[in-house]
Amino acid sequence: xxxxxxxxxxxxxxxxxxxxxxxxxxxxxxxxxxxxxxxxxxxxxxxxxxxxxxxxxxxxxxxxxxxxxxxxxxxxxxxxx
Amino acid sequence: xxxxxxxxxxxxxxxxxxxxxxxxxxxxxxxxxxxxxxxxxxxxxxxxxxxxxxxxxxxxxxxxxxxxxxxxxxxxxxxxxxxxxxxxxxxxxxxxxxxxxxxxxxxxxxxxxxxxxxxxxxxxxxxxxxxxxxx
Numbered sequence: 001x002x003x004x005x006x007x008x009x010x011x012x013x014x015x016x017x018x019x020x021x022x023x024x025x026x027x028x029x030x031x032x033x034x035x036x037x038x039x040x041x042x043x044x045x046x047x048x049x050x051x052x053x054x055x056x057x058x059x060x061x062x063x064x065x066x067x068x069x070x071x072x073x074x075x076x077x078x079x080x081x
Numbered sequence: 082x083x084x085x086x087x088x089x090x091x092x093x094x095x096x097x098x099x100x101x102x103x104x105x106x107x108x109x110x111x112x113x114x115x116x117x118x119x120x121x122x123x124x125x126x127x128x129x130x131x132x133x134x135x136x137x138x139x140x141x142x143x144x145x146x147x148x149x150x151x152x153x154x155x156x157x158x159x160x161x162x163x164x165x166x167x168x169x170x171x172x173x174x175x176x177x178x179x180x181x182x183x184x185x186x187x188x189x190x191x192x193x194x195x196x197x198x199x200x201x202x203x204x205x206x207x208x209x210x211x212x213x214x215x216x
Contacts, residue, residue, distance in 0.1 A: 008141055009211035052209075057147035059207070073141060073209075080138075080169060080210035081122045081181050081201060 001026060001068035003033065008075035011051070014043040024066065030055065031062030033072060050077055088157050089164035089186075092149050094142055096172040099179045104166065110186050114163050116193035120201065122181030124174050128214040135215040138171040138180060144209050145169075152203045160196040162187050167200070173215060 003022050007015050020040075022033060030053050038045045053060060054073045066072070089109070101121070110117065124136050153165055164186040174180045183201060187193040204210075 006141075008209065009139055009213075054141075054144060054209070057144040073144070075141065075209055076211065078205065078207065078209050079212045080204045080208050 001028075001066070003028075003066055003068075004071045005033070005037065006071065006073045008073060010076060011044065011047065011074055014047065015041040028066050029062060030060050030064045030066065030072065033066060034062065034074070037074070044074075047076060051075070052077065086154065086157055088153070088162050089166075090150075090153050091166040092146060092153075093168040094140060094145055094171060095168065096170065099168050099170060099182045101179070101182065104168065104182060104184070108184070108186075109164070111163060113188055114186050115188050116190040117184065117186050118190070118193040118197045119182065119184035120197055121179045122201075123179050124176050126176040131214070131216075133176065133214040133216060135173050135175045136180065137173045137213045137215055138169075139211045139213070140169075140171045141209040142171075148208045149204070152200055152207070155203075156196050156200055159199070160187060160192040162192070162196055165196075165200070169210065171210070 001024055003024055005020050005022055007018055012018050024033060052075050055064060055070050126132060156162060162185060166184045168182040170180045183197055185193045185197040187196060
């Protein structure tokens, strides 16, 4: 399955791109995708513990099972206001 | 998230300056309401000990709208709110200019203050907006 991944804030600078598309096996979890992205973009590893992950517009834990066509976003802690 | 609330909710994410006068003119409240609390967040001239000229705000807008609506719904469960209006600027906001305007209307001041504080705390926890200082 293909999953579109978006990066926000300084994660864009760490990856050098705002978006990438990952091809994953069925039943891949958010955590496995995150690990795969850290292999592809090693600079993300330093932010591993503080990175927030959403699927669509909802936050999801690492054990969330992804579905074909879903959009995943990775971003640092939020700072509104 | 569908807004099925009877509460007056207004959320604006904008690159335009916040027009406080227009917002105050647009205020509506019923005769049962006794408290209006509003808060203005203003860009400070220093960030982490360094002088700055502005802050650039970035937002994941679709998720911002959803997460604010989740917060509004929870706030309405906790307090008897009649109205909540929130404006957040994105893009470059100069020092001394407001980046955030929030207004909560409730029957009594305790509820209005508590709800407004809770909403801003919630925003800083879950709403995907980020800031980048501009030298």
